[in-house]
Amino acid sequence: xxxxxxxxxxxxxxxxxxxxxxxxxxxxxxxxxxxxxxxxxxxxxxxxxxxxxxxxxxxxxxxxxxxxxxxxxxxxxxxxxxxxxxxxxxxxxxxxxxxxxxxxxxxxxxxxxxxxxxxxxxxxxxxxxxxxxxxxxxxxxxxxxxxxxxxxxxxxxxxxxxxxxxxxxxxxxxxxxxxxxxxxxxxxxxxxxxxxxxxxxxxxxxxxxxxxxxxxxxxxxxxxxxxxxxxxxxxxxxxxxxxxxxx
Amino acid sequence: xxxxxxxxxxxxxxxxxxxxxxxxxxxxxxxxxxxxxxxxxxxxxxxxxxxxxxxxxxxxxxxxxxxxxxxxxxxxxxxxxxxxxxxxxxxxxxxxxxxxxxxxxxxxxxxxxxxxxxxxxxxxxxxxxxxxxxxxxxxxxxxxxxxxxxxxxxxxxxxxxxxxxxxxxxxxxxxxxxxxxxxxxxxxxxxxxxxxxxxxxxxxxxxxxxxxxxxxxxxxxxxxxxxxxxxxxxxxxxxxxxxxxxxxxxxxxxxxxxxxxxxxxxxxxxxxxxxxxxxxxxxxxxxxxxxxxxxxxxxxxxxxxxxxxxxxxxxxxxxxxxxxxxxxxxxxxxxxxxxxxxxxxxxxxxxxx
Amino acid sequence: xxxxxxxxxxxxxxxxxxxxxxxxxxxxxxxxxxxxxxxxxxxxxxxxxxxxxxxxxxxxxxxxxxxxxxxxxxxxxxxxxxxxxxxxxxxxxxxxxxxxxxxxxxxxxxxxxxxxxxxxxxxxxxxxxxxxxxxxxxxxxxxxxxxxxxxxxxxxxxxxxxxxxxxxxxxxxxxxxxxxxxxxx
Numbered sequence: 014x015x016x017x018x019x020x021x022x023x024x025x026x027x028x029x030x031x032x033x034x035x036x037x038x039x040x041x042x043x044x045x046x047x048x049x050x051x052x053x054x055x056x057x058x059x060x061x062x063x064x065x066x067x068x069x070x071x072x073x074x075x076x077x078x079x080x081x082x083x084x085x086x087x088x089x090x091x092x093x094x095x096x097x098x099x100x101x102x103x104x105x106x107x108x109x110x111x112x113x114x115x116x117x118x119x120x121x122x123x124x125x126x127x128x129x130x131x132x133x134x135x136x137x138x139x140x141x142x143x144x145x146x147x148x149x150x151x152x153x154x155x156x157x158x159x160x161x162x163x164x165x166x167x168x169x170x171x172x173x174x175x176x177x178x179x180x181x182x183x184x185x186x187x188x189x190x191x192x193x194x195x196x197x198x199x200x201x202x203x204x205x206x207x208x209x210x211x212x213x214x215x216x217x218x219x220x221x222x223x224x225x226x227x228x229x230x231x232x233x234x235x236x237x238x239x240x241x242x243x244x245x246x247x248x249x250x251x252x253x254x255x256x257x258x259x260x
Numbered sequence: 261x262x263x264x265x266x267x268x269x270x271x272x273x274x275x276x277x278x279x280x281x282x283x284x285x286x287x288x289x290x291x292x293x294x295x296x297x298x299x300x301x302x303x304x305x306x307x308x309x310x311x312x313x314x315x316x317x318x319x320x321x322x323x324x325x326x327x328x329x330x331x332x333x334x335x336x337x338x339x340x341x342x343x344x345x346x347x348x349x350x351x352x353x354x355x356x357x358x359x360x361x362x363x364x365x366x367x368x369x370x371x372x373x374x375x376x377x378x379x380x381x382x383x384x385x386x387x388x389x390x391x392x393x394x395x396x397x398x399x400x401x402x403x404x405x406x407x408x409x410x411x412x413x414x415x416x417x418x419x420x421x422x423x424x425x426x427x428x429x430x431x432x433x434x435x436x437x438x439x440x441x442x443x444x445x446x447x448x449x450x451x452x453x454x455x456x457x458x459x460x461x462x463x464x465x466x467x468x469x470x471x472x473x474x475x476x477x478x479x480x481x482x483x484x485x486x487x488x489x490x491x492x493x494x495x496x497x498x499x500x501x502x503x504x505x506x507x508x509x510x511x512x513x514x515x516x517x518x519x520x521x522x523x524x525x526x527x528x529x530x531x532x533x534x535x536x537x538x539x540x541x542x543x544x545x546x547x548x549x550x551x552x553x554x555x556x557x558x559x560x561x562x563x564x565x566x567x568x569x570x571x572x573x574x575x576x577x578x579x580x581x582x583x584x585x586x587x588x589x590x591x592x593x594x595x596x597x598x599x600x601x602x603x604x605x606x607x608x609x610x611x612x613x
Numbered sequence: 614x615x616x617x618x619x620x621x622x623x624x625x626x627x628x629x630x631x632x633x634x635x636x637x638x639x640x641x642x643x644x645x646x647x648x649x650x651x652x653x654x655x656x657x658x659x660x661x662x663x664x665x666x667x668x669x670x671x672x673x674x675x676x677x678x679x680x681x682x683x684x685x686x687x688x689x690x691x692x693x694x695x696x697x698x699x700x701x702x703x704x705x706x707x708x709x710x711x712x713x714x715x716x717x718x719x720x721x722x723x724x725x726x727x728x729x730x731x732x733x734x735x736x737x738x739x740x741x742x743x744x745x746x747x748x749x750x751x752x753x754x755x756x757x758x759x760x761x762x763x764x765x766x767x768x769x770x771x772x773x774x775x776x777x778x779x780x781x782x783x784x785x786x787x788x789x790x791x792x793x794x795x796x797x798x
Contacts, residue, residue: 057462062326072469078458080329081471083352086322089314093286093326096310097334098459119322122315266640266649403674436678437636437651439643525676600677 023047025056027076036229036236039067041193042135043074045203046106049210050077059102060094062087064111067141071106085116088123091130102213104131109150110140113173117149120175127184127218131209134175134221137228138247145231149173152250157231172250176223180256186218188257192225192248194240205255217259225251262441269404270295270434273337273363273427274303276411279442282333282361283309286323288316288342291375292431293365296337317342321349328358329470331453331460333415337363339431340381341372343389350424351390354487355472357456359418361411362396363427365434368595376595377431379517382572385428386546393484395491397425397498398545400516404438409445410543416447417498421490422456428545430568432518432597494547501549502541505531507557509538511610514565514577514587516542519598523566526603537607545573553580562586564610566598617647617672619757620680622697624665625689625710630744634687635666637748641758641766642670650678663692670757685755687747688714689730706755708747708793726754726796733788739778742785749789754797760790 022028026047033039050056056077063071065084072079078101082090087105095103112120112134123130139157140146147157147164150172154163164172176190187209191202202224209220225247227239234242267275274296277285285300297313304311310327314320320336327334338346343364353360366381368374385398397417401407407429414425454460458468474480502520505527506512515523520541530537536559542549553563563581565574571589578587590606592598621638623631632653639651653666667680686701688694688709694716701707703722711727719725728750730743745767752763764786771779 060458069473072471076467078461078467079469079471080326080458081469081473082325083322083348086319086325086349089319089322090326090329093284093310093312093323093334094330094458096312097284097327097330097332101459118315119319122319264643266636266643266651432652432678435653437639437649438675439649521675522677522679528676597679599679599681601681 023051025050025076027074029073031074032070033067034230036227036239037067038137038193038224038226039135041199042133042224042226043071045193045199045206046104046133047075048203049206050075052207053210053214055102055210055214058100059104060098062091062094062103062105064105064107066108066111068106068108068135069142085111085114086119087111088116088119088128088130088132092123092126092128095128095130099129102131102210104133104210106133107135108141109134109136109138109148113149113175121179124179124185124219124221125182127186129213129216129218131213131220132222133206134223135226136175136223136251137226138172139228139231141228141231152246155246174251176221176256179221184219185221185257186259187212187220189221189255190223190225190251190253192243192253194225194227194243198253208258212259215259223251225253262443264439264441266437267404267440268295268435268437269407269429270365271299272404272408272440273411273429274299276408276442277335277361277415278303278307279444280333280412280415282335282415283307284327284332284334285309285311285336286314286320286327286334287336287338288314288320290317290339290342292367292377292434293337293339293363295434296363296365317345318349321346321353324360325349325353325356325358328353328360329356329458331457335361335363337365339365339367340369340378343381343384347384347389348391350396351392351394352472353424354390354394354396355392356470357422357487358424358470359422360424361414361418361427362424363429366428366430368593374595375431377518377568377597378593378595379430379519379568380570380572380593381428382545382567382569385426386548386576394487395494395546397421397423397494397547398428399425399500400428400543400545401433402517402520402541404433404436405440407433408440408442412445416445416450419450420447421494422451423490423494428517430518498544499547499549499551500543501552502539502543503552504539504541506538506540506560508536508559509557510536510559510561511607512538512540512556512560512563513603513607514540514563514573515567516545516573519566519568522598522600523603526600526607529600530604530607535607535611542573542576548576548580550576550580553577554582556581556585562588562610564588564590564606566590566603566606568592568597617670619670619685620683621668621670621685621687621757622665622680622683623668623687623689624663624693624697627664629664629689630741631664631687631689632666634744634748634751635668637763637767637770638751638757639668639670640770641763644766645758645762647671648673648675650675652678663690665693685751685757687751689744689747690714708750708754710743710747724754724797726750726793728789728792730789733792734785737781737785737788739781742782745782745785746789746792749786750793751789753790753793
């Protein structure tokens, strides 16, 4: 019988087990990025900038030149790297605490300068690595270890919608929000990532993909329940779609 | 002698960096160093380099982290409050062993302080500023020409040790014009960035990782000992100082940077009156040149430290001379500079005359 | 014989060109083989307030660039006269802008030269050359730099971007020289 290979690990992924919790979607997002790198044939000229947070070990899983940035500063690191290595493909991969809280200035200004970088933004509405504290994207009423009664907008304001906010800027070329909670979303997520990297390759400017993700451990849900919770609660607050596409 | 230019210290620092092969500058405006980014914003695009004004000093130093990770010659400049903001990033740069040149054109603190010259960031520059067991190689010029020469040296030393090097000057030095010439020097045998920097994956056959995180304590300890070995090597090789009329001096003035040149005038005038006074001027503040203080001429009976601070370098002077040598301190702060007359009075007072 | 060492302080309102005047003197002295330092007042003063610079010129490397007691003073506004007049060394030279500054009781131990630089500048059709008139007067009245050297440096510095203005500046410089020589007798 003739064998046909229908599945393999992306070439640019390292063959190790990740440290992510069961049901966490970081692994899926990593894989999508690695698949795109393989498909575009850019492994040797791609530079990753890892954040502080659960994805700090991104570089243990994706085999490309990489930086590990200070908390929130990945867009600044990526901006400078891309300007010095304009023929390289530079992306940052950041969580919601890293990007939308401590790193808000860096992401807004990198976007506003129209840096030719790609930002992959994992939004799971919570701080993962530090143990489930409230994030700027935590939903109203959602419980976290630093808002045990649920996020109170009188005290902590409302969830920040990064795609919508960055879309008010003139410079960014591609902005989209996707999810990897279920296969039907994942396929679209991959397409968005492909467009984002292609935008950079084509020299069209700043690209940004927000990926709605699960954090079953810190949400206190089983993995399958977490994917349902994401659909039911996060998607209404953070609608999927393309917000900006290159001209 | 090469062509001489009359240049402001800040502009000369920037031009020296360009002569050293630096084509990349990231920074944020702050007085009294603005002539550096202004100069770079004009010149770097003309030579195919990059000038980028960051949204903050925090972003600027992280851009330096990103830029230095490519192994190219990069720099930033700031002044005291801005350097405080950069301190976190400097720690990361030291941890990741990235070469770069930092310039602090000091102004008075603490807090927002003032914008006039100061030397009150000595501790910050030599004792850390950021977290963790790291050191900056710190060079303190006393003339605009020396600022030029040390800047060129700084880029070589940064690469030699894969370490951030700081030029520590003050607002006075930044704003002052003097005649300078640019004599390019190049150190041999510097490491090839292709061995460690990002951007060479194809050529090297393996990827580069620029990082400072080591969660395994044994690994982090080993990393720290490696850094310490490097600092020991710097300490062995890179101490620099100047002694002036020290051999028969009864009293030595210890001063660096702008204050040292003011002290030199005071010394010349006191010598004309027959007072036996000399100067000890550290040029590298880390590593600090302790040895000349450990082996002072027998004639020296006491040290007068003069600083534009409330007393910071004096701690290194005391470490050098030991507890038996009297060390006194004269400081002006807040943007005030000690005058020649004041220094002369302090010397006379110290000698009981 | 004591080594040549001179100090100049030029002071006025921001915009009167005192910093540039000091820079031209420093440039000219450098070209004549001397060590020079130039330091400005900087800071909030820069923004429309008073401005001054200190220029040291020496045969030897300069230690302190601060000039507590200048050999020459250029005073372009009234507050600067009050601030610096008593610091001038005995035997020093004080030039002041007689269009803006009154100096009713001049010191007897110094040379005082009033320079109506705004009036003369207007006569020349360009009020911006007032500082150059003063510069010419300073070069003629002091031994900081030679008149020829100073004028040549001025021409060189102007030439870079303001070729069209060279002529009026040369005329202004000569006017200043003439004013000083007349005053000195």
